[in-house]
Amino acid sequence: MFEHEVTDVFFDLDHTLWDFEKNSALTFAKILADNKVDVNLESFLEVYAPINFQMWALYRENGITKSELRYQRLRKTFDALKAEVSDEVIDVLAHDYIAYLSSFTHLLPNAVQVLEYLFPKYRLHIITNGFQEVQEKKLRGSSIHQYFQKVVNSEMAGVKKPHPYIFEMALDMAQVAPKNSLMIGDNLEADILGAKAMGMQVLHYNFHKDSNHGECVMIDDLIEIKNIL
Known part of the structure; x- marks a missing residue:
């Protein structure tokens, strides 16, 4: 794949x-x-x-x-x-x-199941453009913070996805090469094209029901990740 x-x-x-x-x-x-x-x-x-x-x-x-x-x-x-x-x-x-x-804690369908599946096999991280004071509370409130080793947000980086520096910072913090990394996100420009430009592998979660763009594999449900990784 x-x-x-x-x-x-x-x-x-x-x-x-x-x-x-x-x-x-x-x-x-x-x-x-x-x-x-x-x-x-x-x-x-x-x-x-x-x-x-x-x-x-x-x-x-x-x-x-x-x-x-x-x-x-x-x-x-x-x-x-x-x-x-x-x-x-x-x-x-x-x-x-x-x-x-952040006091409301609903996750998207199958999010926990996929994290549980990936956690023993891969190192998991977050790259988000959200505000630092809110994103940490979201992770803790929804009880998924323990799955992630590194959490990088745009306020820490001083730039927002798709700027290459936020991906570079995340890769440096995780101490991993771009080619051995996979970015999963919903936004074609910020997540997919931004990560791809850094040499990362990418998987587009098609939350917004975008038309097929040919940039990478697209999934409509997080549970599909279990068939890919």
């Missing part, structure tokens, strides 16, 4: 192991109610999801700061919904979202 022996497997976290969509929805249900923001949750999430995706793309490219990301994704969502929400309330929501997000 792979050209070289794989000794180390690097996972993305959000949308790959940790069920970001479900946990984010539960967080918004709580904080919108707590702050008495009168919007329909389903409508809010439908508008918010693509805006958040766009804002993260800008953040990856250093087009906006972390604080701008946290504010703008909410401001743009409420504006699109024509909901009158003050900047003061948005600031509280932005804070509460980060505070409560």
Whole structure:
């Protein structure tokens, strides 16, 4: 399946192991109610999801700061919904979202089964663009932190995937050659093309139902990893 022996497997976290969509929805249900923001949750999430995706793309490219990301994704969502929400309330929501997000611990289907399967055979690591203060809590809260030897995030590296340095840092910390490493992630640009450019082997978890791109093997369910590794 792979050209070289794989000794180390690097996972993305959000949308790959940790069920970001479900946990984010539960967080918004709580904080919108707590702050008495009168919007329909389903409508809010439908508008918010693509805006958040766009804002993260800008953040990856250093087009906006972390604080701008946290504010703008909410401001743009409420504006699109024509909901009158003050900047003061948005600031509280932005804070509460980060505070409560990691308290919800749903993982994607078969995540634990696959980690249990891989753990005795490979060294496992995380490379994530998420915020440092949140990602560690996600790993511990969902009880999967013990599977991973190295956890590298974009704030530690000072750059975000697909920048080569974050992959270089992770490989150096794990003390493994790129050719013996496998990157598994959901984002074609950040995870797959970024890792591939560093000489790593790659496996695309097709969470977003992208069309087949020919860059590498694609899987639709994490359990398929057991047939590959």
